[in-house]
Amino acid sequence: MKRIxxxxxxxxxFVIGDxxxxxxxxxxxxxxxxxxxxxxxxxxxxxxxxxxxxLGWSLRRATAGKAP
Amino acid sequence: MNALPLVLTVFVACAVEAxxxxxxxxxxxxxxxxxxxxxxxxxxxxVLAGVVAIVGPALTLVPLQPLRLxxxxxxxxxxxxxxxxxxxRASGYKELHDETGIFARQVAAAKTAGEVRRGRVSDWYAxxxxxxxxxxxxxxxxxxxxxxxxxxxxxxxxxxxxxxxxVLVAAVGVAVRAPLARVPExxxxxxxxxxxxxxxxxxxxxxxxxxxxxxxxxxxxxVPLTLLMALGYVALLRRARQVAAGASPVAVGAxxxxxxxxxxxxxxxxx
Numbered sequence: 001m002k003r004i005x006x007x008x009x010x011x012x013x014f015v016i017g018d019x020x021x022x023x024x025x026x027x028x029x030x031x032x033x034x035x036x037x038x039x040x041x042x043x044x045x046x047x048x049x050x051x052x053x054x055l056g057w058s059l060r061r062a063t064a065g066k067a068p
Numbered sequence: 069m070n071a072l073p074l075v076l077t078v079f080v081a082c083a084v085e086a087x088x089x090x091x092x093x094x095x096x097x098x099x100x101x102x103x104x105x106x107x108x109x110x111x112x113x114x115v116l117a118g119v120v121a122i123v124g125p126a127l128t129l130v131p132l133q134p135l136r137l138x139x140x141x142x143x144x145x146x147x148x149x150x151x152x153x154x155x156x157r158a159s160g161y162k163e164l165h166d167e168t169g170i171f172a173r174q175v176a177a178a179k180t181a182g183e184v185r186r187g188r189v190s191d192w193y194a195x196x197x198x199x200x201x202x203x204x205x206x207x208x209x210x211x212x213x214x215x216x217x218x219x220x221x222x223x224x225x226x227x228x229x230x231x232x233x234x235v236l237v238a239a240v241g242v243a244v245r246a247p248l249a250r251v252p253e254x255x256x257x258x259x260x261x262x263x264x265x266x267x268x269x270x271x272x273x274x275x276x277x278x279x280x281x282x283x284x285x286x287x288x289x290x291v292p293l294t295l296l297m298a299l300g301y302v303a304l305l306r307r308a309r310q311v312a313a314g315a316s317p318v319a320v321g322a323x324x325x326x327x328x329x330x331x332x333x334x335x336x337x338x339x
Contacts, residue, residue, distance in 0.1 A: 014207070014208075014211075015142060015145055015146055016145060016149075017149040018149070018152075019149075019152065022145060022148045022149070022152070023145040023148075026141055026144045026145050026148065026268075026272070027141065029272075030137065030140070030141055030272050030273075030275070030276050031276075033272075033273055033276040033277070033278055034276040034277055037276060037277035037278050038277070042278055042279055043273075043278055044273050044278040044279065044280050044281065044286075046273070046278075047144070047269050047272050047273040047276070047278075048269045048273075048290060048293070048294075051144055051148060051265060051268075051269050052293075052294065052297045054148065055148060055151060055152060055155070055265075055297070055298070055301065056297075056301060058148070058152050059152060059155055059156065059301055059305065062152065062156060062161065063156070063159075063161050063305060063308070
């Protein structure tokens with residue numbers, strides 16, 4: 001059990017890393033893109049906008065209160 | 069799609085990882101002993117070859133659209149991490165990646181560790197240090213090469229990029245016998261973060277069923293846009309640091325110069 005947990009923790013850190021919110025935004029944006037495409041909207045723009053916004057959000061969280 | 073961007077991206081990403089693995093191998097070999105170091109490296113390479121042999125052919129059997137969905141999502145998440153750390157480094161909120169410093173820390177730790185023999189390995193510390201270094205950095209190489217290669221159905225070209233980077237770094241490492249501190253690693257990591265994120269976004273949206281205007285040519289817009297946004301975030305964070313330093317007279321002296329200031333956090337991993 002301990003080894004399975006360590007294995008999972010390794011892959012979590014490898015792919016997702018310090019901020020899980022970025023991964024959540026990517027997953028949500030891809031899901032919404034798929035829904036919009038199925039509804040007839042070619043939502044190619046949603047993922048780039050979401051990812052770049054997630055980067056800004058993550059940077060804001062990482063630097064909040066850490067300025068000299 | 070032209071194979072050149074694929075080969076170049078995989079080459080740069082793999083060169084960065086190979087430089088990091090080389091630093092660890094050199095620290096183990098020069099400080100402890102080469103035989104156990106090479107044994108650790110060889111076992112790690114066998115494990116990595118096994119991963120490639122199993123996962124590589126399996127990926128070629130998956131239909132392209134679901135493959136791009138999964139790979140795009142993984143690359144976007146993975147790339148976002150690289151880019152986040154690259155922006156934090158460039159803006160001074162995180163220590164720059166410094167191979168000389170990492171090498172010095174590894175050497176100091178290797179000098180103090182005791183010598184334990186296990187089976188055919190005469191120095192277990194050198195073996196595990198080398199094994200872990202090569203395996204962990206190598207897994208990133210394998211991950212990037214396989215995801216990029218599979219998404220374009222050109223694992224062969226991705227392998228060309230990955231293998232040539234590893235061979236080049238290994239050859240220079242053998243010649244120099246010192247960590248490759250002059251390689252512009254931080255800039256390379258920034259570029260890799262931009263490319264991983266851009267390709268992740270491109271394939272992720274395609275995998276979800278969206279059609280990019282201009283098809284593959286959309287990457288000619290996505291990559292520069294991602295780069296510009298990342299540089300914009302760097303400029304904003306630098307400005308915020310300068311403003312905060314100006315408002316705090318005690319911190320001004322400490323934060324002067326181009327290096328990371330007191331807010332910088334030490335390097336956590338290889339990205």
